[in-house]
Amino acid sequence: MQVTETLKDGLKRGYTITVSAAELDAEVQKKLIEAQPEVEIKGFRKGKVPLAILKKQFGQRILGDAMQDAIDGAMKAHFDQTGDRPALQPEVKMVDGETWKEGQDVVVEMTYECLPPIPEVDAAKITLDRLSVKADDAAIDEALKNLASSSQSFEAKKKAQKAKKGDQVVIDFKGSVDGEYFEGGAGEDYPLVLGSNSFIPGFEDQLIGAKTGDEVKVEVSFPENYGAAHLAGKAAVFECTVKEVREPKEAEIDDELAKKFGAEDLAALKGQIAERLEAEYKGAARAVLKRALLDQLDAQVKFDLPSALVDAEAAQIAHQLWHEENPDVHDHNHGAMEPTDEHKKLAERRVRLGLVLAEVGRKAEVTVTDAEMTQAVLSAARQYPGQERAFFEFVQKNAQMQQQLRAPVFEDKVVDHIVAGAKVTDKDVSKDELQKLVEALDEM
Structure with a gap:
């Protein structure tokens, strides 16, 4: 087996690896001998199949394995000897691969960039x-206010009061496209927070100003990338009944709020917030x-x-x-x-x-x-x-x-x-x- 350098430019390296026909044949023979004890063919007892018959039946497949093993072995020996560490997987190409025939030497070209020597870090x-x-009182109080805000409840407004952004409206709705109601487009007693952007863009804005008992026709268009392909980009009308308008009420910052978040009391919750x-x-x-x-x-x-x-x-x-x-x-x-x-x-x-x-x-x-x-x-x-x-x-x-x-x-x-x-x-x-x-x- 012969390895010849063809390129050395900076970190770039190139080599040709030649595996002689004799070396390849010896590797095939070695593999046949290793496999012989386990092979059983009609007319021969297990382990007694002659090598000539094994080679005739399995030679081509074993030849490919032997070729790969020989090249892999040559590459490993090369890297062990030179100390090169390829930056990426080396590119290996067989010379005259399309015209190569059994009995010929195998020649491959290997190119790669090696990792450079890395200077010592001082x-x-x-x-x-x-x-x-340190978590100061102001930061802890701000976090508490955010927790209270996230734990807000909603209380019913008077019937004459209009819904505004941040309010919750309880609605029944039914959607249609081209005058036809579509599956999945209806709901009852749905609590929708205006400004939450949880519905189709433009839907929530059209309910701002509505009062309890109002009937509102919401006209929107489904986004072009909407998950349901048959609705994507389509104009739709939702018939909405506003059953109740509710305004947000933040939770009190007290022991009860602390218990909602798994703490024994407010002092314990403050301690947990400080740690977080x-x-x-x-x-x-x-x-x-x-x-x-x-x-x-x-x-x-x-x-x-x-x-x-x-x-x-x-x-x-x-x-x-x-x-x-x-x-x-x-x-x-x-x-x-x-x-x-x-x-x-x-x-x-x-x-x-x-x-x-x-x-x-x-x-x-x-x-x-x-x-x-x-x-x-x-x-x-x-x-x-x-x-x-x-x-x-x-x-x-x-x-x-x-x-x-x-x-x-x-x-x-x-x-x-x-x-x-x-x-x-x-x-x-x-x-x-x-x-x-x-x-x-x-x-x-």
Whole structure:
């Protein structure tokens, strides 16, 4: 077996791998001998089938396996010897593959970009502020008011009083398209909060000003992307009877409100709110610290980047941003997104930092434990209420999804490892100061 270098340009590498016909035949023979004890063919006892007959019957299939094994073995030996680590799966192409015949040497071309040597990270040169915010009385009172607002009830207005935005109207309704009532378009005693945007756009606005006992014809058009295709884009009329108009009444901030949220009393609820707020502040402070760390790493460590990784990341960024700007498009039936210079610059940063963190983690032997992986899956499963079991099964069968869940856990553990060696100053700040720093992250 012969490996010959054909390209060495920066991080790009090219080689031809030649497997001689004799080597390939020896590998086929080896596989036939390994399989012989388990083969049973009519006219021969199990394990007694002559190799010549085995080769005639199974030779072509085994030849393909032998060829693949030989090439895989040559590639592994090459990477073990050179120490190269491909940035992406090497491209392997058989020379004269369409005209190759048994008895000829097998020649393949292998090209790839190797990962660059990553300079050592000097954590001692990194200086960070670890921010801390305490939940003050004002923040706790604001959270209590929001809870009271979310727990509001509705009380009936006088019959002569008109409905306004924020009020709840109890209605019977019946919808028709082109004069024909349609299935699913009717309801009775439906409590609708005006301004909640829970009905078709324009529906709720036409009930503002209605009184108890009013008959209102609401004229709307279904959205073009409406879930029921036979109604999408159609004009509809809903005959509505307003049976009652109710105004909102916020819950009192007292022990009863606390009990609704599982606390013994108001003091206990305030304690729970303080804990939740400080956990949120801690998460925000962590994001600020992590960004500061990554910025310093990006400035400290420089090296050549595999162009294939940068191009793939830039394309992904362009694609993601396009969908954020076009939220109504949920499929991928659109043209390719051409990355801009800004996308490429961001891609270079992401690839560089990704390689740095991966290398630091590798050298520090950072691993994601089974318990941490399980927790990551549990957290992700909460996004699919009622479908948790199906999500777990999907993750178990999908290696790519497992990697997507493992990657951020690994990254956070590497960040913690670097922070442990950095110069970190604990600093108390106000909620507003932290908020400004978080907002600045979004602007970068």
